[in-house]
Amino acid sequence: MRIQAPRGTEDLLPSQSHKWQHLEREFFALTRLYGYREIRTPMFEDIELFKRTSGETSDIVSKEMYDFYDKGERHICLRPEGTAPVMRAAIEHGLLNQGTTLRMSYAIPFFRYGRPQKGRLRQAHQFGLEVIGSPSPAADAEIIEIVASYYERIRIGKVQVMINSIGRAECRAKYREVVLNHFGAYLLDLGEDERDKAQKNPLRLLDSKDPKAAELKASVPPIVNYLEDEAKVNFETLQSLLTEADINFRLAPDIVRGLDYYTDTVFEVVSDRLGAQSSLCGGGRYDGLIRELGGPPTPSVGVGMGIERAILVLESLEVQFPEAKAIVYVVQATDDAGLACRTLARTLRNQGLETHLDLDGKKMAAQLKQADRVGARFAAIIGTDELASNAVTFRELETSSQETIPINQLGQRVKERL
Known part of the structure; x- marks a missing residue:
């Protein structure tokens, strides 16, 4: 029997590699213009890094991680996302002591055990950006501006960015009660996964694909109605900065993102050319993440941009990739x-x-x-x-x-x- 690539993975063949090389060149060329420098972290980490940052109730930790014990009985996992390893590295190597805002970029494979489908593989790849040390909404706006500029640069065109603010811990605690009360009488009508979300993190019901949950969430009051004054001002400032930069955006109260470390700004870029897996990229602010990992309180914001998904959209648009030919x-x-x-x-x-x-x-x-x-x-x-x-x-x-x-x-x- 012939050995084949594991399910949910793909070989990148020489006939296709020029597409990836083009996207990588454009990404790093653009982000260097904004002062970002590349960081590379290991493909595997101590599993506690992701349990502590992504949240025990997140789908990543509860269902999707590739984890194992190595020969030294250390509990290891293949990285399921890129932000937590960068924050771990920043703490470990004293990068937070440089007295300046850090801007870092990366291109990585990541690993999640899920049902393979178009635009969603078990080994996938993403570009990432992290701004560490700035509490200003201008940092959020800079990340979003780069994302929008990148998709124009590679000829996907002008994209629409969907933004929301989920506030700080106090705001979210109040809003969880609002969501629970709204869904409460209908919990038995929801699937087992949705009932589990309601118990562990009710905000996850807002990005549920369950038909009944989707119907109910349409009438939930938006979380922006419950923001503290500072969070509200920051969100309004972000919108002004995006308007100033001619970024096409709209408010999307159902965006909460799937990881527990997000605070305040969250955003996504979607494409109708990706079917059910419509998200091209997503990100937001995570001001408590470094403290959660044992570092000093440090505001941070970032984004992850799916490479396979960008290529799917470009192919559907029949964009021609520059291809090196033998001379x-x-x-x-x-x-x-x-x-x-x-x-x-x-x-x-x-x-x-x-x-x-x-x-x-x-x-x-x-x-x-x-x-x-x-x-x-x-x-x-x-x-x-x-x-x-x-x-x-x-x-x-x-x-x-x-x-x-x-x-x-x-x-x-x-x-x-x-």
Whole structure:
């Protein structure tokens, strides 16, 4: 029996990798303009990191984590999200002591055990941004502005950002009672998962997919009606900043996000091209997260942006991704030209030109066919005659026009024709 990739995972093949490389280049190029620097954390962490931050009642901790005991009997899990590891690293390495706002970016795989479906894999990938140390709504607005700019930059177009504020602990405690009272008489009509949410964290009923819960939540008073004065002012300031930046947004009182560490601002970007898994990205503020991990009280805000989902939307829009093509194929026409061909290939590569070279001793005609298959623009042909005159036959493969030129002029000639 052939061994296949585990269910819920995908191989990224050479024919597709240019799409990912394009999205990564654009992400890091854009975020560097705002002062973000990349951070890389381990793929696995102590399970307590996520139990403490995501919440014991979250779907991630209760149902979706890949966890195991290693040979030292340490309880480990593959990271199910990117924010908590970054906060752990910031505390562990003293980054919070630098006296400045930290801006960090990352591109990671993450792992969640769920039912695989379009746009939702067990190993998925995301871009992430974290701003650590700023309590200002301007930090929230900056994150959202980057997200909107990124989707325009990669040609998804102008997106709509759905925003909400879930306030601080006191506000949420009052609002939980409002939600419970609203759903109370109908709890027996809900599914087992929804009744469990009502018991552990009633706010999760607001993002439930249960049809009855969806019907009931439409008439729940919005949480913004219960915000404390400071949270209300911050939320109004955020809206003003987004309007100033020409960000297309709307208020969405049912957005609460699935992790317990969120405070105040929460937001999502959705696309109708993703079916049931409509969210392109989501994020928000988590001012208590670093303190929960043993660090000093430190306001923070961030976002996670699904890479697979962005590619699905771009493919549905039939956006063409820039694809690197082979530029030169060095063709060995005679047996005595091997050394000259290898030397020429090295020279061209040192000049920054992608250059292919036959490895298997194929005949000249087979090499030219291979050059066509890899999409090369030019062939550089060396045989006995070219060796004698220290020259190369330079052929444009699309037109089959060719000329013989000094071998030391080839790199410049190729660059002139690109």
